[in-house]
Amino acid sequence: MLVSTPAPTTSSPTSAAPDPAGEVARLRRVLEGALAVPFTDGNQVERLRNGDEIFPAMLDAIGRARRSVDLETFVYWSGDVARRFAEALVAAADRGVRVRLLLDAVGAFPMPAEVRALLDASPVEVVDFRPPVRWKFWELHNRTHRKILVCDDVAFTGGVGIAEEWTGDARSPDEWRESHFRIRGPAVEMLRAAFVEHWLEGVNTADSRRVAATICDDAETADPRPGASTSGGAAVQVLRSGAGAGWTDVQILLRALIAAARRRLRITTAYFVPEPGMVSLLCDAARRGVDVELLNPGPHTDHRICQLAGEDVYAALLECGVTIRRYLPTMLHAKVVTVDGVLSTIGSANFNHRSLARDDEICLNVLDPGLTGVLDLDFDADAERAEILQDPDAWERRSLLQRAGEWVARRVRHEL
16 A cells, blocks of 8 residues: 655745746746737636635625626536525526526536426526437537636636535535636636637527627627726636647647746646646656646545546656645545646646547636735645655555556546
8 A cells, every 4th residue: 555645735945936027928928829819917816715615606696697697517416506506597587687507418417307497497598508419429528518607797617516516615525625716807708708609509500690699699798897907917818628639729728838837837637637748748847847746636536437547647757756646535626737836727627638639628827926826825735635646666566456447547548
């Protein structure tokens, strides 16, 4: 059995960039050049930690909305929180707010019938995204994995699903560990545009009048003054990624983050199944002196086969100096990357094949040392509740059963 050693409780001295303004400018050039998507300035991005902070903030925004509420989600399952969201959406629609709910037809399939009936009987517009035809099994792929809520001039995104698993404060295996984000400023309209992209696909696009009305109605309901100045605040780049035959925008983004890191790269992800090229980039970063740290789920993962596929590359990563931690208290579902103390990448994407190639994702690159500092402190706190893997020789002594599981997972890694 691998014996864990205490995780460090403080950030390393190399994490603070000597010139934050210069690092912000450099990383902005790198990401705009790689992705051809401009940053918008003057945004405010606030981290919400776990369901006890996330759900009240989202429900409050729905309750305060006066013009429009747009919610897109992959997961809409069961529990009291599922009913509370449905009731909040219905109440908003009943008071005259335009409410649109976009549900992934596969991910939200477990929604209780009584919750769906409540929504369908209300003025809420509900659309199922890409419902698969029974015999077209391949349509089970290419889902929307985006999590977007836009209420007037405030937006939310991150990893949270509408389900009982995300309630609480990660105090037990029944309360998942999550990070979600509240955004104000020009980036809100970029998130609304990401929602509209999928909404237009989900409605009857053969009805040209409905398409035109949707686009024009959005222009009317958008806040003409997004509540942020052109100076100060955070610079935010909103990246919409969809399935593709070649490299998707998420693939380019993650490669750019790894290649651009100079001092420290921290990756928190629920599902870690990197492609060989990504493993090489991570090793190259570690060898050039970057402090590369990876935080994954531990014993409470909800997809063991996916975890095994990631563990299949642990030996190579440990050999080149990557530090790997496994979160112990509950399922770790957060998706956060921080680079050199100044850049945070947040949103719905994981480090797995589904996010990289098959699912539609939303990612925000935030250039804000303040937010990045908060997320690095979160990483430190989570590290204290994790086992740490640093010794390649200790990992090499893992059991034959573990190795057999990795061998099986290796055969299906491109489905994970």
